[in-house]
Amino acid sequence: MSVQVRIPTILRTYTGGESEVSASGTTLAEVLDDLEGSYAGIRGRIVDETGELRRFVNVYVGNDDVRFLDNLATPTPDGTQVSVIPAVAGGC
Amino acid sequence: MSLTTRPVADPTTPTREGAFGHARTLSCRECGHQAPLGPHYACPECFGPLEVAYDFPTVTREQIEAGPRNIWRYKALLPVPDDIEQSPNTEPGFTRLLRADNLARELGLTRLWVKDDSTNPTNSFKDRVVACALSAARELHASVFACPSTGNLANAVAAAGARAGIRTVVFIPSNLEHPKQVNSAVYTDRLVAVNGSYDDVNRLASEIAGEEEGWAFVNVNVRPYYAEGSKTLGYEIAEQLGWRLPDQVVIPVASGSQLTKVDKAFRELVELGLVEDKPYRIFGAQATGCSPVSTAFKSGTDAVRPVRPDTIAKSLAIGNPADGVYVLDICRRTGGAVEDVSDDEVREGILLLARTEGIFTETAGGTTVGVLRKLVATGRLDPDLETVVINTGMGLKTLDAVADRVGAAATIEPSYDAFAATGLTG
Numbered sequence: 001m002s003v004q005v006r007i008p009t010i011l012r013t014y015t016g017g018e019s020e021v022s023a024s025g026t027t028l029a030e031v032l033d034d035l036e037g038s039y040a041g042i043r044g045r046i047v048d049e050t051g052e053l054r055r056f057v058n059v060y061v062g063n064d065d066v067r068f069l070d071n072l073a074t075p076t077p078d079g080t081q082v083s084v085i086p087a088v089a090g091g092c
Numbered sequence: 093m094s095l096t097t098r099p100v101a102d103p104t105t106p107t108r109e110g111a112f113g114h115a116r117t118l119s120c121r122e123c124g125h126q127a128p129l130g131p132h133y134a135c136p137e138c139f140g141p142l143e144v145a146y147d148f149p150t151v152t153r154e155q156i157e158a159g160p161r162n163i164w165r166y167k168a169l170l171p172v173p174d175d176i177e178q179s180p181n182t183e184p185g186f187t188r189l190l191r192a193d194n195l196a197r198e199l200g201l202t203r204l205w206v207k208d209d210s211t212n213p214t215n216s217f218k219d220r221v222v223a224c225a226l227s228a229a230r231e232l233h234a235s236v237f238a239c240p241s242t243g244n245l246a247n248a249v250a251a252a253g254a255r256a257g258i259r260t261v262v263f264i265p266s267n268l269e270h271p272k273q274v275n276s277a278v279y280t281d282r283l284v285a286v287n288g289s290y291d292d293v294n295r296l297a298s299e300i301a302g303e304e305e306g307w308a309f310v311n312v313n314v315r316p317y318y319a320e321g322s323k324t325l326g327y328e329i330a331e332q333l334g335w336r337l338p339d340q341v342v343i344p345v346a347s348g349s350q351l352t353k354v355d356k357a358f359r360e361l362v363e364l365g366l367v368e369d370k371p372y373r374i375f376g377a378q379a380t381g382c383s384p385v386s387t388a389f390k391s392g393t394d395a396v397r398p399v400r401p402d403t404i405a406k407s408l409a410i411g412n413p414a415d416g417v418y419v420l421d422i423c424r425r426t427g428g429a430v431e432d433v434s435d436d437e438v439r440e441g442i443l444l445l446a447r448t449e450g451i452f453t454e455t456a457g458g459t460t461v462g463v464l465r466k467l468v469a470t471g472r473l474d475p476d477l478e479t480v481v482i483n484t485g486m487g488l489k490t491l492d493a494v495a496d497r498v499g500a501a502a503t504i505e506p507s508y509d510a511f512a513a514t515g516l517t518g
Binding site: 006008009010011013019045046048054055056057058060063065067068083085086087088092 | 122132133134135136137138139140141217240291292294295297298299301302303311312315343344345346347348349350351395397398400407408412414417456484
């Protein structure tokens with residue numbers, strides 16, 4: 001499955017400045033593994049030492065936050081857009 | 093009018109000495125990574141939030157008291173230049189701290205104050221944070237001043253941008269209360285209503301911030317400076333109490349930023365020798381329809397699980413609170429708590445504050461008063477300790493929340509007999 005991954009500014013040092021890159025995998029975990037193969041080191045910025053998503057990073061598959069889905073096991077159908085976005089403050 | 097016009101300036105580094113006052117660096121709250129002062133907000137190592145760290149000068153009470161009656165009296169403790177007062181801004185702050193004896197009596201407290209931020213220039217505490225963000229945007233030569241907002245922030249950004257002569261673009265959920273939309277649209281013709289929740293709007297802003305050079309999103313890429321503005325609430329409470337910390341404070345929680353900054357302010361005042369060290373408790377207030385931090389507090393976990401908000405308290409309707417884990421830490425460390433109340437209790441809180449103290453608060457304030465009442469009733473807030481409750485904004489912006497709960501007691505002909513017949517005499 002080929003997906004497009006939107007890369008936040010602070011991770012573009014890994015992608016040569018590219019804001020969107022292609023990756024493949026049937027789940028988010030596989031997509032992140034594939035990204036790591038292309039851009040060494042990037043996976044460790046998104047997931048922590050225990051293999052879980054870091055708590056201040058939001059990952060979306062399509063329009064949905066994966067924490068409302070199946071986290072790293074969330075399916076990534078062909079053509080899906082995956083977005084990696086730092087947490088943002090708002091309100092009080 | 094195009095919203096895609098690309099500005100020419102790239103805000104990467106400040107261009108003059110002292111642009112951020114006595115701020116020294118941006119420090120990651122999670123891993124301690126140090127980043128240079130600039131338009132950075134997330135740690136490149138772990139995505140943790142970056143926070144301003146300072147080399148504070150010696151500051152005395154007398155110096156502060158000799159300053160202007162706005163937040164710039166504390167400019168030495170903020171990431172702003174020493175000549176900040178020379179630049180156009182909305183001059184928020186130094187709002188009233190009202191002794192609330194009637195509300196205290198109603199709830200069974202002995203010493204209660206309301207810190208009333210509804211009297212800021214655009215009628216919410218957001219004018220404080222936006223003033224600091226505007227300074228950062230100006231020093232970074234940003235050409236667009238922007239935000240995603242649940243309403244109050246959009247009002248403050250639009251007004252401050254207008255006064256500063258910088259282009260503003262503000263993004264809001266399209267279902268936002270109409271008065272809050274009008275309160276932004278009067279200041280800017282670039283109000284963008286987004287079909288989605290606040291969290292969706294936030295996500296959009298993050299993506300735009302990553303693509304558009306020269307845009308200063310106040311709570312995204314200049315967030316570290318913006319958030320520091322909330323410290324002034326803590327400074328003012330202490331100064332207005334006669335340079336001492338209160339025993340207990342009740343603060344509304346959306347992202348949790350304000351609560352964390354009031355705590356930071358109290359600790360800084362102690363470190364600087366401006367107040368005596370003493371224990372204080374901080375309590376967080378959420379609406380049950382969006383209470384991820386309260387839920388985590390009650391379940392004893394450190395993880396704040398995001399929720400999809402469903403509450404009339406829209407300014408608190410952030411299902412994915414960025415500072416939620418820090419709110420948990422602070423409330424637990426200080427012996428406080430995080431509690432939530434239903435929408436009906438939010439409305440009751442609005443009416444209670446209005447009818448005891450003459451303060452018309454928005455739904456966030458109704459939430460805070462409702463939680464105060466609940467904390468007293470359940471014995472978790474000590475009624476004999478000095479307590480401050482923060483009112484973050486003005487009720488005129490959320491009229492619909494109580495409009496169907498209040499109205500004329502009677503409609504009569506203009507005669508004394510008709511009035512007497514209502515039973516309202518005496």
